[in-house]
Amino acid sequence: MKVKILFFAALREQLGTSAEEIELPAGVGTVAALRHHLMQRGGAYEKAFGGRTLIRNALNQDMVQPTARIKAGDEIAFFPPVTGG
């Protein structure tokens, strides 16, 4: 299934990309599994998703826990804790 992934702020800079569409392998059905999938790319992804840095998740523009299930066409965003206001 195909999903859209977005990265923001420090994470976007670290990975050198703000958005991509990817075809998920079978078995990647949750946000947590997607994080693991991205981590396995190695390099900056492994550093970002495998380290201790806090990364928040949003699914279709709602904050979610990593256990949230994803389906084809979803928009999943990853970003550092927010600092607005």
Next chain:
Amino acid sequence: MRVSVQREDFDSGRELRQLAGDGKVGAIASFVGLVRDVPMTLEHYAGMTEREIAKIVEEASTRWQVMDATVIHRYGELQPADQIVLVAVASAHRGDAFAACEFIMDYLKTRAPFWKKEQRGESPAWVEAKASDDAAAERWAPGASEPGAKKAG
């Protein structure tokens, strides 16, 4: 309710006058956040930001009497003393207006997807989220002693 995420500056006086309504509003509480010390760039998650802010205002409306509210948050490049954010709440009485305004601001800081990058000297740096901001938002959680109890206006 008016929620706007914009590059442009805003006129607080005009926004407050628009909240005055037709004679039922007795109190408008407002907060304006400014850029302090150094220039900064604000990034946001277009679409989600507006939705999150609207959800926070709706949550405030279930806890206090909120007759109307305006939240404006800027993004892009900002200079010291520039306005960043306006939260204004109209109610019949000041207690509800003060409490809802503070609640919206506290939640906005921990939930609305904005990120600040400060220009300190030659090296720009992303601002780290503060534990004190989380603590400020958690004061309003169920079971916590509520900072803004209802008062007569």
